[in-house]
Amino acid sequence: MAWVPGPPRAAGMRFVPDELRSLAILEGIPDDELHWFCQNGERVELGAGDRMFERGQVADALWIVVEGLIQGFEEIGGQWLLVATTHPGEVTGMLPFSRMTHYPRHTVAAEPSVVLRIDASQLRDLIGVSHEMGRRLVAEMSDRVRGDVRLEQQNEKMMALGRLSAGLAHELNNPAAAVRRAAARLSEHRARLPGLVLALVRHNVEEQGLSKLERLRAQGRDGDASGVSALERGALEDELSDWLEERDVPEHWQLAATLSEAGITPEDLAEVARLLPPNALSDALAWLGGGIDSDRIVDEINAASGRIADLVASIKTYSHMDRSTEHKPTDVRLGLDNTLTMLGHKLKKSAIRLEREYQEDLPLVPAHAGELNQVWTNLVDNAIDAMGEGGTLTVRARQNDMWVEVDVADTGPGIPDDVRGRIFEPFFTTKEVGVGTGLGLGIALRIVRTHQGDIEVRSMPGETVMCVRLPLSPSGPG
Secondary structure (H helix, E strand, O other): OOOHHHHHHHHEEEOOOOHHOOOOOOOOOOOHHHHHHHHHEEEEOOOOOOEOOOOOOOOEEEEEEEEEEEEEEEEOEEEEEEEEEEEOOOOOOOOOOOOEEEOOOOEEOOOEEEEEEHHHHHHHHHHHOOHHHHHHHOOOOOOOOHHHHHHHHHHHHHHHHHHHHHHHHHHHHHHHHHHHHHHHHHHHHHHHHHHHHHHHOOOOOOHHHHHOOOOOOOHHOOOOOOOOOOHHHHHHHHHHHHHHHHHHOOOHHHHHHHHHHHHOHHHHHHHHHHOOOOOOOHHHHHHHHHHHHHHHHHHHHHHHHHHHHHHHHHHHHHHOOOEEEEEEEHHHHHHHHHHHHOOOOHHHHHEEEEEEEEEOOOOOOOEHHHHHHHHHHHHHHHHHHOOOOOOOEEEEEEEEEEEEEEEEEOOOOOOOOHHHHOOOOOOOOOOOOOOOOOOHHHHHHHHHHHHHEEEEEEEOOEEEEEEEEEOOOOOOOO
C-alpha cells in the first residue's frame, strides 16, 4: 500500500470504569486503579483509515485499544507491509522502561476504533498506582522484544530469499534455454531420419558401407577432439568442405563443420564413397552428419539437465530443507560453495573475481548448517555490494587451534572508522534507501554467537575482512 496519512485524531473525552473493566490488559484491576486510567487517560476515536501515529514521530504515549482494530505498517523492500495488528484489550506504543524514542511504524485504524491514550510522562505514575499493571506492561515489553526479533529475522530471510530466487532464476535460465534449443534441433533431426533410412534402402547400400558409416558415427560420438587446436580444426573443415563441394553434396559447409568436430577426414569419406553404390553418397553422408549431430545434442541435453540438477541440489543443501534444527557436524566449505553458487550471478554481473582458499583437512564444526548459510549469504552479499564493479572476493576456511575460521574478504573501499562500531546494529546501513534493511550483519552476529562463536572485522582502504570464528567443540573451547 502507499502510505497516505489520515486526518488528525479526535481527543478530549474520558472513559468510565465499566468501559475498561472487560479489557484483557486491565482484567482484575481494582476499581480505584481503573479510575486512575479514566482520569489520566484520554479517549481517542478513530474512523476507518485514520492514523494513530506515524513512523518517526516522537514516541509520546501508551495506547490501549478499547474497540476496533489497529494495524501497523512498515516499508520493506519498497512496499508497505502489514507487520502488526492490535486488537481490543491489547497495547501498543510507548511502554514503561522502554528505550523507544520514536515510533517504528505507521499505525492506522482498520475500522472505526476507540483507544485509550496515556501520555508517556504519566507512565511512572501509572506504575506507582498499579504495581500489577506495571508487571503486565513489563511482560508485554518482553513479548514485544521477542516478536521484533522474530520479525527482523523473518524480514532478513525474505530479503535473502529474494536475492537467492533472482540468482537461481538467472542460473537456471541458461541450462533451461540450452535444453529447449537442443530439444528443438533434435526434433528436426528425428523428422529427417526416416526419409534418409528409406533412401539408403532404395540405394541398396550393402553391409560393408553401412558398417563403415556406423564406425564413423561412433568415432564422432566417442572421439576426443579436445587436443586439436582451433587452427587445425579450421583447416580440416576447409578440406572437408572442398571435398564435399566437388561431389555436389548439398549443404556441404554445414556438413563439413559437423564432420570436422568429429575428427573425420577426407580420407575417411573417400573410403565410404568406395563402399557405396553410385548416387548414394549424399544421402549416406546426410545420415552420418545427422547421427553425429543427434548424439552431440543428446550430450548437450545431458550436460544442461545435469547443471539444473546440480543447482537444485545446491539450493536444497543450502536451505537444508530436509534437515532438523539440531546442531550436527557440518562442513563449512560445502555451505560456502553452495552460497557462492547461489550468488554466482551477482559475481558475474559485477565482474568480480572469486578466489577460494580452503584447508583440505578442515574438521567439521557442530552447527545448524542452514543458519550458517544465512551468515555466509549476508557476508558475501555485503562484500559484493561494497566492491561495486570489479574487484576480488576471497573466501578462506582454515583451522586455528580449537576454532574453525572463515574469512570473507573484499577489495572494496573499506569501512569508515566512524561507522565501523555500528555495522552490527539492527537497522543501521550505509546502503541507499531501499537497497538494504540494516538487519543482515546483526542477524549474522546473533547466529554466530548462538554457535558460541564470534565475528571479527578488519578493514582498511582496499581490504575488508569479516572473520567468523566457530568452536570445534559443542560447548566452545573454554
